[in-house]
Amino acid sequence: MSTDQQDDQGSEDSLVDVAEGIDHQVAMVMDLNKCIGCQTCTIACKSLWTEDGGSEYMYWNNVETKPGEGYPRGWEDSGGGWQSGEHSERQTGEIPDQEDYGRAWEFNHNEIMYEGSDEPLRPREGAEWGPNWDEDRGAGEYPNSYYFYLPRICNHCTHPSCVEACPRSALYKREEDGIVLVDQERCRGYRYCVEGCPYKKVYYNTVSKKSEKCIFCYPRLEGEGPDGETYAPACAEECPPQLRMVGFLDDEDGPIYKLVEEYEVALPLHPEFQTQPNVYYIPPFAPGQHTEDGETVDIDRIPRQYLRELFGDGVDEALDTIERERQRTRQGEDSELMDLLQDKNPAKQYRLGVFDDE
Amino acid sequence: MTSDAVRTAGLAAVLATLVLVSSVAAPLASARPAHEIPVTETERADLSQPAAAGWEDVPASDVALASAPSGVPNADDTTVETVHVQAARTDQRLFVRLEWDDATRDVSADDPRTFADAAAVQFPTNASARPPIAMGGPGNKVNVWFWSGATGSQELLAGGAGSTTAFQNPAIEANATHSGSGGNATWALVYSRPLNATGENRTALQTDGDLDVAFAVWNGSNGERAGQKAVSEWHYFPFGPGPQGPPYETLLWTVAGVAIVAVVGVTTFGIYRTREGN
Numbered sequence: 001m002s003t004d005q006q007d008d009q010g011s012e013d014s015l016v017d018v019a020e021g022i023d024h025q026v027a028m029v030m031d032l033n034k035c036i037g038c039q040t041c042t043i044a045c046k047s048l049w050t051e052d053g054g055s056e057y058m059y060w061n062n063v064e065t066k067p068g069e070g071y072p073r074g075w076e077d078s079g080g081g082w083q084s085g086e087h088s089e090r091q092t093g094e095i096p097d098q099e100d101y102g103r104a105w106e107f108n109h110n111e112i113m114y115e116g117s118d119e120p121l122r123p124r125e126g127a128e129w130g131p132n133w134d135e136d137r138g139a140g141e142y143p144n145s146y147y148f149y150l151p152r153i154c155n156h157c158t159h160p161s162c163v164e165a166c167p168r169s170a171l172y173k174r175e176e177d178g179i180v181l182v183d184q185e186r187c188r189g190y191r192y193c194v195e196g197c198p199y200k201k202v203y204y205n206t207v208s209k210k211s212e213k214c215i216f217c218y219p220r221l222e223g224e225g226p227d228g229e230t231y232a233p234a235c236a237e238e239c240p241p242q243l244r245m246v247g248f249l250d251d252e253d254g255p256i257y258k259l260v261e262e263y264e265v266a267l268p269l270h271p272e273f274q275t276q277p278n279v280y281y282i283p284p285f286a287p288g289q290h291t292e293d294g295e296t297v298d299i300d301r302i303p304r305q306y307l308r309e310l311f312g313d314g315v316d317e318a319l320d321t322i323e324r325e326r327q328r329t330r331q332g333e334d335s336e337l338m339d340l341l342q343d344k345n346p347a348k349q350y351r352l353g354v355f356d357d358e
Numbered sequence: 359m360t361s362d363a364v365r366t367a368g369l370a371a372v373l374a375t376l377v378l379v380s381s382v383a384a385p386l387a388s389a390r391p392a393h394e395i396p397v398t399e400t401e402r403a404d405l406s407q408p409a410a411a412g413w414e415d416v417p418a419s420d421v422a423l424a425s426a427p428s429g430v431p432n433a434d435d436t437t438v439e440t441v442h443v444q445a446a447r448t449d450q451r452l453f454v455r456l457e458w459d460d461a462t463r464d465v466s467a468d469d470p471r472t473f474a475d476a477a478a479v480q481f482p483t484n485a486s487a488r489p490p491i492a493m494g495g496p497g498n499k500v501n502v503w504f505w506s507g508a509t510g511s512q513e514l515l516a517g518g519a520g521s522t523t524a525f526q527n528p529a530i531e532a533n534a535t536h537s538g539s540g541g542n543a544t545w546a547l548v549y550s551r552p553l554n555a556t557g558e559n560r561t562a563l564q565t566d567g568d569l570d571v572a573f574a575v576w577n578g579s580n581g582e583r584a585g586q587k588a589v590s591e592w593h594y595f596p597f598g599p600g601p602q603g604p605p606y607e608t609l610l611w612t613v614a615g616v617a618i619v620a621v622v623g624v625t626t627f628g629i630y631r632t633r634e635g636n
């Protein structure tokens with residue numbers, strides 16, 4: 001461990017805008033072109049952190065179909081975040097309704113397994129909405145319909161409006177790595193953080209009467225498991241196509257820094273919320289549109305304007321850069337960017353120990 | 359004695375009695391300072407339920423409430439405007455009873471959007487200095503008796519907004535009932551605490567002077583929580599020995615009463631003598 005002074009210098013030297021008072025900032029890049037919507041990440045997270053009473057309805061990691069309502073339903077229009085990049089005035093927000101999150105349904109397992117019922121397996125009652133209710137629906141008309149999957153966790157933002165919304169300072173950004181946490185001792189269940197997060201990634205536990213959120217699996221980062229090894233968050237490690245990179249934004253030798261800061265092909269979700277997320281996405285490509293006869297034409301299948309609404313205006317340049325680099329590799333040239341996006345070497349994909357010796 | 363003289367003496371006696379009665383009653387009734395909440399000494403051991411027999415004999419003060427100044431969203435949107443406060447003291451416990459209008463009984467916080475009704479009574483931890491009204495200050499803390507319809511009572515310590523922490527071993531009890539319906543529905547809530555409960559940052563109730571006290575009410579169905587609350591100004595419980603109310607006032611009335619009685623007496627005697635002399 002270093003002294004505070006050295007740490008301060010560390011962040012001053014950095015070219016990256018980490019939050020004030022934070023030594024380093026954890027970050028994640030997700031390549032949306034690889035997501036198959038299998039929900040392995042969702043289940044990995046749920047079985048680790050949100051299986052207890054009061055947290056049944058929570059998915060700290062969820063994967064939703066875009067275009068679509070998302071989880072909780074309509075979260076993109078629920079307010080929160082900041083009014084401008086000055087981060088002085090927050091935007092008012094709403095607490096989602098329980099129905100918009102969806103309830104943990106009860107199923108007729110018992111009747112079917114033990115009582116010989118020949119009903120189909122289904123929720124007992126009142127199943128009218130839930131996470132992924134509109135899965136794979138997407139938008140567009142045959143043969144040019146389209147959708148893609150959007151995995152979401154807390155963005156551990158550089159300007160977290162959830163932290164600012166709490167009148168008790170129960171939420172805070174960890175000094176060592178910028179992970180945003182809810183102090184369970186200080187929380188009194190006021191839920192200003194729930195309404196204040198524009199991504200709706202803080203949840204109210206209906207039994208403990210306190211708020212909870214993604215903790216970026218910090219005990220795994222700290223090697224708190226039985227073998228004492230450092231692991232990336234479970235959602236990343238368990239992902240079958242391994243589409244998530246985990247590391248520090250200010251680790252200038254790491255792939256995250258290169259993708260976000262150098263190539264600018266990894267983009268934050270809804271940058272207009274002004275919280276400056278630290279989860280970044282490689283925007284999705286889709287084949288061009290098809291004519292009635294099945295011919296491919298040079299028209300974007302996923303409307304570019306829709307991608308701009310999700311990832312900001314930087315998406316045009318990001319997609320252009322990726323297309324240019326793809327072209328290079330097609331011609332047999334080297335492309336560092338393509339290597340980064342295909343790299344399966346875990347030592348590079350997860351770079352978590354880089355600042356341990358400070 | 360002639361019949362005239364008897365009549366005169368009778369009149370004088372009535373006058374004297376009236377004057378004496380008023381000298382005792384006046385300071386209690388009309389001259390009670392606006393922010394004083396009387397504390398009734400009582401023998402009844404158990405007033406801990408809002409409907410307990412005995413509360414009907416304890417005078418109630420109407421305490422005005424207004425939205426607390428606060429930075430939380432919708433801070434000026436509160437619904438409760440008055441809380442009726444009664445206080446009674448046995449030689450063991452202090453009982454404080456609050457009653458306020460609230461059409462809905464909100465006792466659940468088990469849905470993301472529901473908030474419970476709640477109330478609080480706030481005292482300075484150190485009775486000798488009046489803390490800032492909004493949850494005290496860092497060097498001048500407050501001891502809060504909190505009750506929520508969802509989670510029951512909590513004894514809290516605060517030194518400024520956002521600093522509330524719960525006592526590990528609370529000394530208070532609270533019982534509440536919601537009755538009536540619609541526009542006539544009310545919450546009635548009784549807090550009680552042993553007079554001799556001690557502990558760091560716990561307000562001493564065995565005091566001889568006035569004790570500052572303030573009140574807050576939250577209407578859960580209006581989304582009220584944290585700084586979005588209806589609060590009172592500082593009031594005080596006039597603890598201490600002997601008759602209640604400022605003593606000099608009683609003294610003045612007594613002196614005036616005695617003087618009037620004396621004057622009436624002397625006058626009567628004079629008239630009587632004069633008539634007898636005829």
Ligand code: SF4
Binds near residue numbers: 155180199200
């Ligand atoms: S995503 Fe929401 S909960 Fe997470 S840090 Fe940002 S504002 Fe806070």
Ligand code: SF4
Binds near residue numbers: 034036151238240241
């Ligand atoms: S585990 Fe990976 S591929 Fe599967 S849904 Fe999650 S992010 Fe997508």
